[in-house]
Amino acid sequence: MASVTLEHIKKVYDNNVTAVHDFNLEIKDKEFVVFVGPSGCGKSTTLRMIAGLEDISGGTLKIGDRIVNDVEPKDRDIAMVFQNYALYPHITVYENMAFSLRLRKMSNEEIYKRVTQAAEILGITEYLGRKPKQLSGGQRQRVAIGRAIVRDPAVFLMDEPLSNLDAKLRNQMRAEIILLRKRVDTTFVYVTHDQTEAMTLGDRIVVMKDGFIQQVGTPQEVFDTPINLFVAGFIGSPQMNFLKARLNKEAKGYTVELLGVKIPLNQDQNAALSQKGIGTQEITLGVRPEHTSVLFEKTEHAIECTIQVNEMMGSELHLHLSSLNKDSIIVRLPTIDLTQDQRSQLAYGNKMFITFPAKVMHLFDPKTEKNLIYS
Ligand SMILES: Nc1ncnc2c1ncn2[C@@H]1O[C@H](COP(=O)(O)OP(=O)(O)OP(=O)(O)O)[C@@H](O)[C@H]1O
Ligand SMILES: [Mg+2]
The missing domain is CATH 2.40.50.140 (Nucleic acid-binding proteins)
Structure with missing residues (x-):
């Protein structure tokens, strides 16, 4: 559990592309915040800076009270779920979920406890002995989420975790993420380009365009009082x-x-x-x-x-x-x-x-x- 604070965060890539301009946001402990916006607006870049997978070009990033600009990803107490699950194909679901815990030299007993508990939460207990290729897309995505849950991170980062799923499964997983959030009571930062996902999941949503925050608010606020034409057109369907x-x-x-x-x-x-x-x-x-x-x-x-x-x-x-x-x-x-x-x-x-x-x-x-x- 932790807050995440972004103060004047900026990202300039090597090719001089400024992907994120002066990003200011305070994410409260246990809050579920969604970054939403069209392709290329800087959502993943911002998330990756929080994760430590991308250098921060300017500004201050805090997790809890600690400034983490120069802290290694593994020392930030975060877990990230990616769009393409990235499971290890040759080991079982159980071992996929146990992997990071083994690296941490956790006892077998504790690993067993955490993996079975997470599998229970996600409804994948019966698949623990299978290899990833013996699972459907939705089941694999659950394993990827399970791998993050077992680490019991202070902050959960998710980058378009549902975008590889078909529409029906995506709706189902969206509901499961809402339930998951109730069971694992921690801070979530979730990236999507899908406004429905943003509206249904977020306590607050951050609407972005061209590397700039356009509006931050609860789904209802952003829907009822869009601050400009872009937000008005982006949120709500049909437009x-x-x-x-x-x-x-x-x-x-x-x-x-x-x-x-x-x-x-x-x-x-x-x-x-x-x-x-x-x-x-x-x-x-x-x-x-x-x-x-x-x-x-x-x-x-x-x-x-x-x-x-x-x-x-x-x-x-x-x-x-x-x-x-x-x-x-x-x-x-x-x-x-x-x-x-x-x-x-x-x-x-x-x-x-x-x-x-x-x-x-x-x-x-x-x-x-x-x-x-x-x-
Ligand atoms: N490694 C990189 N080097 C240079 N420019 C990059 C790099 N990664 C991303 N960019 C640029 O930074 C901008 C923001 O990219 P980012 O991946 O954060 O967008 P996004 O909002 O996640 O988009 P999408 O919805 O397509 O995933 C884009 O203009 C992109 O071309
Ligand atoms: Mg992205």
Whole structure:
């Protein structure tokens, strides 16, 4: 158990690529933190610096109260699980899990205790006598995690541990990691490019892009109040819709105007905008697909759209719409209450109306890409 503190951590590779810029984060003891972001944003580099597998070019790294910038990986009291499991093929699952403990000259009795306990937690007891190649991908990944658990590390580091698994197994293992976390009560730093994994696993998530932290927060905070367009688009699936719109400051308060419709903002939004002294300006309006309602008839604040694609997902439809000024909009529509007549209206080329309440609207400055209210 330990906290991990990154102060102004920086990584410049030999080829002068700056992979991580001024990374500041305090990971609390027993916290589960997820680094998430697109390929190449510096997630693995940051994790590998914590592990000691990569030199730190600048800044201070602490595990607990100890500065570990120059401490050998084996002396950092961490264990890392990689994407490609890296099991030893010629020895049994038991010996794979026991390997690091034997290196530490632990007694056979203690090794037996730890390996069988970890195998129990992971549900792989019956495979202890097998070789890795006699296991499925998911079972191998469990062995790789088991190998880390037996070391009883202060900090668990995981770099995309599920990305080699098929979708079904990945969902199952994700749930198992949530359970695992309850059983092995320690600090986790987990890297993924998958926002669903980040949202479901993390106490807090760190959204990264191009070597910079974009936002740190609980999954709910990052979802509800994305600080900029990048975070807004990255978190949530299908992606948030972005529409060209205009913010009007009027005598009665602020309104958002798009496609001939004016939607008044709510009290909180009004207070925040006027406190920041924001005037009338062009904006990029963000609205999530699940926060948009479909109407079959025009109402006061409804926006006219044309159906482009209707994707049947079973419990819901994903409608791809285009607005009058060609913005494309995706809407999630539950199927359960749709009548046969309504279903038949949801065909390519038909007109529809959409609407959303003020509270689900995210307002971004098109130039700075920042959230006008939350940044
Ligand atoms: N050994 C290296 N030498 C030089 N540049 C590197 C090295 N390793 C990584 N980089 C660069 O550093 C940046 C960050 O890489 P990193 O592996 O940390 O990204 P990532 O977020 O883990 O991406 P992915 O999701 O693809 O694993 C990238 O631009 C990458 O090309
Ligand atoms: Mg990586």
